[in-house]
Amino acid sequence: MNRITSFAATVAVAAFAAFPVFGQSSDSTGFGDASKIQSRDGAGIYAAICRGCHMPEGVGAVGAGKYPALAKNEKLEAGAYPVVMVVKGQKAMPPLGSYLDDEQVTAVVNYIRTNFGNNYTDAVTVEDVQAARP
Amino acid sequence: MLPPQLSRRDLLTMIGALAGSEAMYQAMTTLGFAQESPYKGPIKLDGDPKGASVLVLGGGLAGMVAAYELSKVGYKVQVLEYREKAGGRCWSLRGGDNYTELGGFEQECKFDEGLYINPGPWRIPYHHHAVLDYCKRLGVKLEAFVQVNHNAYLHSVKAFEGKPQRYRHVSADFNGHVAELLSKVTKQGGLDQAVSTEDREKLLEALQSWGALDENYAYVAGTHSSERRGFDIEPGGGQMPLAKPSQPIGLSDIVQSGLWSSLSTGSLYDFQTTMLQPVGGMDMIARAFEREVGSLTKYNVKVTEIDQDDESVTIRYEDARKGGEAQTATADWCICTVPFSVLSQIKTKVSTKTKAAIDNLPYGAAIKVGLQFKRRFWEEDEHIYGGITYTDLPNTLISYPSTDYHSPGKGVLLGAFSLEAWAYEFTSLPPEERIQKALEYGAQIHPQYKDEFDNGVAVGWHRVPWTLGCYGEWTEEKRKEHYHAASSIDGRIAMAGEHISYMPAWMEGAILSSLDAIGRLHQRVVSG
Numbered sequence: 001m002n003r004i005t006s007f008a009a010t011v012a013v014a015a016f017a018a019f020p021v022f023g024q025s026s027d028s029t030g031f032g033d034a035s036k037i038q039s040r041d042g043a044g045i046y047a048a049i050c051r052g053c054h055m056p057e058g059v060g061a062v063g064a065g066k067y068p069a070l071a072k073n074e075k076l077e078a079g080a081y082p083v084v085m086v087v088k089g090q091k092a093m094p095p096l097g098s099y100l101d102d103e104q105v106t107a108v109v110n111y112i113r114t115n116f117g118n119n120y121t122d123a124v125t126v127e128d129v130q131a132a133r134p
Numbered sequence: 135m136l137p138p139q140l141s142r143r144d145l146l147t148m149i150g151a152l153a154g155s156e157a158m159y160q161a162m163t164t165l166g167f168a169q170e171s172p173y174k175g176p177i178k179l180d181g182d183p184k185g186a187s188v189l190v191l192g193g194g195l196a197g198m199v200a201a202y203e204l205s206k207v208g209y210k211v212q213v214l215e216y217r218e219k220a221g222g223r224c225w226s227l228r229g230g231d232n233y234t235e236l237g238g239f240e241q242e243c244k245f246d247e248g249l250y251i252n253p254g255p256w257r258i259p260y261h262h263h264a265v266l267d268y269c270k271r272l273g274v275k276l277e278a279f280v281q282v283n284h285n286a287y288l289h290s291v292k293a294f295e296g297k298p299q300r301y302r303h304v305s306a307d308f309n310g311h312v313a314e315l316l317s318k319v320t321k322q323g324g325l326d327q328a329v330s331t332e333d334r335e336k337l338l339e340a341l342q343s344w345g346a347l348d349e350n351y352a353y354v355a356g357t358h359s360s361e362r363r364g365f366d367i368e369p370g371g372g373q374m375p376l377a378k379p380s381q382p383i384g385l386s387d388i389v390q391s392g393l394w395s396s397l398s399t400g401s402l403y404d405f406q407t408t409m410l411q412p413v414g415g416m417d418m419i420a421r422a423f424e425r426e427v428g429s430l431t432k433y434n435v436k437v438t439e440i441d442q443d444d445e446s447v448t449i450r451y452e453d454a455r456k457g458g459e460a461q462t463a464t465a466d467w468c469i470c471t472v473p474f475s476v477l478s479q480i481k482t483k484v485s486t487k488t489k490a491a492i493d494n495l496p497y498g499a500a501i502k503v504g505l506q507f508k509r510r511f512w513e514e515d516e517h518i519y520g521g522i523t524y525t526d527l528p529n530t531l532i533s534y535p536s537t538d539y540h541s542p543g544k545g546v547l548l549g550a551f552s553l554e555a556w557a558y559e560f561t562s563l564p565p566e567e568r569i570q571k572a573l574e575y576g577a578q579i580h581p582q583y584k585d586e587f588d589n590g591v592a593v594g595w596h597r598v599p600w601t602l603g604c605y606g607e608w609t610e611e612k613r614k615e616h617y618h619a620a621s622s623i624d625g626r627i628a629m630a631g632e633h634i635s636y637m638p639a640w641m642e643g644a645i646l647s648s649l650d651a652i653g654r655l656h657q658r659v660v661s662g
Contacts, residue, residue, distance in 0.1 A: 031528040031559050031571075034552075052499075052561035052596050053236070061236035063599025064216045064436060064454070065476035091478035092602045094496035099555045 037099050042111025045104055049096060050112070058116035065092055071116035079124040080132070082109045087132045102129040170403075171642050173264035176271070177649050179207045181660030188655075189214065189449055189463055191440070192471030193431050194222020195641055196630040196648040198423035199268070200469045201430055204652055212463060213431040216454050216600045220431060221420025222471075223254035223601065223632075224641060227504065227591055228415065235597035241565050244506070244589040248538070249546040251504030252416040253593035254604075255641050256533075256548070257281065257409045262642035264649065265419070269412065272422035279411040280536040282400035283521020289579050290526045293391035298523065298579045303383060304393045306346060306362035310353030311385040313345020321351070355379045396524040411536060419641070437472065440482040440627065447626045467655055469648070471631040473497065474620075475602040484624040491616035495633060497603020499557035503529070503550035503572040503592040510535075510545035511582040528556040529575040544588060549576050557604075561594025568592035606633025621647070628655050 032038030032048075039045045053067040054060055060069030068075075076082055086105050089095035100108070106126050113120040188204050190197045193215030205211040213220075227233060229245040245251075257279040258265050269276055284305065287298035317338055319325055329337060342351055346358040353359060360366075360379040367378035388394065399405055412418035424431075438460060439450040447468040450460050470477065474495040482492065512518040512534050520536035529550035549572040552560060560568050569590035577583035595604035608617065621634050628651040635643030 031556060034528075034530075034554050034556055037555055037559070048562055049555070049558040050562070052558055052594060053602075055237045061238075061597075061599075063236050063602065064472075065479040065602050067236065067602070089496050091493050092475040092497070094499070094603065094607070096558075099558070 035099065036101075037104060040104065040107065042107040042109075043115075045100065045108040046111055049099060050108065053092075058112065067092065070112050070118070072118065073116075076113050076118050077120055079109065079113060079120065079122060080128060082112060083124055083128050084132045087129065088134065097133060102126045102133075105129040170261045171263045171637075171646065173267065173642075173646060173649075175267065177203055177653060179203065179652070179656045181656070183207060183209050183656065183659050185210060186467065186659050187211070187465035188467045188469060189447060189465040190469045190471070191437055191449065192222065192631070193217070193220040193424075193427075193433075194471055194631070194644065195224050195419070195423065196471040196632070196634075196644040197222070197469065198420075198427050199645050199648040200471075200630060200652050201427040202423060203649070204469075204656075205427065205430060207656075210465070211427075211430050212465070213427060214435040214437060214449065214451060214463065215431055215433050216436055218433050219420075220424040220428060220433075221417050223604075224416055224420040225254050226250045226252050226415030226417040227593070233591070233593070234599075235565070235594070236599050236602075237597060239565050239597070241591050243504075243591045245504070245546055245591075246506065246544045248414075249506060249535075249544065250415040251502060251546060251548055251591065252411075253502050253504075253595075253598075255416055255639070257405075257411055258641070259404050259406070260408050260410065261403070262640065264645040265641050266410070268423075268645065269419060272419075272426065274418050274422045275413040276410045277413050277537060278520075279409040280520030280534075281405050281409050281522060282407065283518060283534070285516070286518050286521040286534065287523040287525075287579060288393040288396050289523060290392055291578070292526070293393060294387070296578060298525075299383075299391070299393060300364075301397075301521075303363050304388065304391075305397055306359060307353075307382045307385075307388050308394045308397060310345045310347065310359055310362070310382060311388060313341040313347055314351060314353040315385075317341045317345075317347065317351040353382060355381045392526075399524070413537065437480055440468070440470065440480060440484075442468070442483050442626045444625075466626065467659070468627045469651060469655070470627055470629050471644075471648070473601050473603070473631065474606060474633055476600070482627075484627060485619070487616075487619040488622070488624045491620035494612060494616055495620070496607045497596070497601070498605050498607040498639070499553060499561060500595045500604035501550060501552050501557040501560035501568065501592065502548060503560075503568055503590060504546055505549035505569070505572060505576070505583075505590045506544050506546045506588040507582075507586040508544055508588050509586060510541070511586055512545075512547070512580065513539060515582065516580075523579060525575070525579060527575040527578065528552055528559070529572050530556065532576055532579065547576075549573070549590070550592075557594065558596070560592070561596050565592045568594065605639035606631075608633075608638060621650075623651070623654060623658065628652075 037048050039048050054070050058070035061067045085093055087097035106124055106129050110123045187210040190201050190213040193213045197213055201211045201213050227243045228250045229243055231243040234240045284302035286301050288301055288304050289298040320334055320337055346362045347353055348356055348358055356379050359382055363380055365377050366380045367375050369377040434454040435451045436454040437451045441448040446464050446466055449463045452460055474492045475497040478493045518534050519539050520534050523532045530552040533548035569592050573583055630648040630651040632638050632644040634647040637643035
């Protein structure tokens with residue numbers, strides 16, 4: 001996301017909102033700043049940003065719509081798919097590329113593809129993530 | 135030319151502060167958010183719909199406005215709603231309410247009677263004419279929502295050793311120092327090319343008045359500055375001690391603190407005084423609409439397919455709680471207010487362009503945490519009546535209730551309202567840990583938290599089963615590509631909701647989009 005877009009998004013929220021005006025503080029308990037996830041390892045990143053929707057253990061959830069389970073998910077076989085989903089989003093999956101750098105996307109995708117009953121050992125690389133960025 | 139205590143860096147930072155708010159305003163204007171609502175009074179739907187029928191998907195504000203207006207002029211209307219009640223994101227949580235989020239995490243709100251939080255919209259600008267007009271027409275009582283409170287705090291963990299500063303101190307001192315600097319530059323002839331001699335005198339007068347400067351155009355401890363920031367010893371009666379002015383915070387400390395970045399919020403068109411709220415909770419608006427259209431509404435309906443042909447629209451659905459056999463409903467037309475986060479997962483017969491719009495609108499993250507305390511310590515100890523404290527901690531803000539001041543007993547604060555990364559991080563925690571986080575952050579501003587906390591409730595919008603997110607997060611690029619298709623009537627289906635507006639996340643946007651959709655639909659019906 002470029003600066004203007006990310007700003008527009010922030011403004012859009014003004015509605016419900018007040019701006020997270022300072023936004024640069026970090027926190028001893030693991031929260032990073034307002035626009036970046038702090039954790040560097042796959043499990044930590046999953047717990048910080050993915051778990052909200054895909055749930056503990058990647059079991060997913062169903063309401064009026066659903067969040068697909070990541071556990072034993074065959075769509076994860078091709079590493080490019082989760083990379084693109086994380087970076088660009090689609091449908092109910094928001095783009096998370098602005099909150100995570102290339103190493104973080106790599107780490108979390110590799111974590112998901114080798115946990116929750118998935119065993120795809122052909123790790124994705126930083127180059128794969130760079131290629132997926134708009 | 136510049137006073138000795140002001141470094142170049144200070145000056146640049148400060149210019150950044152001023153330019154920043156200007157840039158913010160310009161961007162908001164360009165994007166269309168800071169505009170007066172174009173609402174011009176109740177919608178007029180002239181002409182006979184000749185018994186045409188409409189299915190409204192979603193019983194939030196957009197859906198209920200459509201149902202209310204269309205049924206009044208003779209349409210046969212049925213509303214299908216996923217939840218067991220109407221209102222959508224126009225929602226309040228009160229004591230006794232149970233809320234189960236995605237993942238099955240259950241919360242029972244244990245607030246005392248009369249206390250609530252609004253997990254969704256929580257304040258109404260005075261220029262949101264459609265919301266206000268419906269409140270008037272439907273008898274929803276309003277009261278002032280305090281946005282700016284000069285006695286609330288601005289807080290940064292990196293400034294003043296993490297000690298919260300009163301808004302009035304930061305505001306008065308920032309303005310005072312800037313006024314003093316500008317007056318010095320003006321007097322020294324630094325503005326001669328930009329300001330005529332006549333204007334120079336007026337400008338100095340204005341700066342003196344605006345910044346509370348003394349007769350020498352200095353911002354110093356004294357009556358003038360204390361009339362803005364307050365006195366160390368307040369003026370009293372009888373033989374009480376004489377008033378003692380307070381000492382302003384130094385320019386460099388103010389500039390370096392970054393706290394000025396919150397000063398402009400209340401000047402933004404969307405947050406200017408007077409803001410309003412319904413007495414008793416935001417869902418008073420939802421309830422008022424529900425009184426009008428509840429009888430047209432079928433609840434606990436999970437839509438599974440939206441089909442249409444040249445003649446009609448057919449909706450397939452099941453019971454949202456029990457599942458089971460598919461049922462169908464048919465009508466001539468459909469107003470679909472289902473958020474795109476959900477609609478993108480429902481088989482929907484629309485054009486490729488519309489489908490692309492539906493599939494490409496992400497929903498923003500937001501978290502709110504309501505905290506009940508055993509007493510209203512913010513009023514009793516700190517003289518804070520309503521308003522908002524801003525912090526750079528991940529809870530972003532603390533909002534004090536703008537109602538029932540001095541009431542004995544317990545009180546509820548909005549203890550966190552965060553967006554973006556912080557919202558995702560809060561949402562990823564179990565509800566009770568979100569509450570713990572909000573307490574941990576808030577206690578750095580109000581130490582009373584530790585002794586006075588009673589219970590809390592936390593809503594992360596990506597876990598809300600009927601929205602999967604908070605609001606349609608348009609970017610300029612996405613608007614260019616998809617907004618026209620998203621807002622056009624596709625065959626017999628018209629979309630409505632906050633996401634089909636230029637004021638996403640606002641109730642006004644939801645209502646205006648609905649009025650616009652039914653206006654165009656009605657034209658088609660009466661002319662067809």
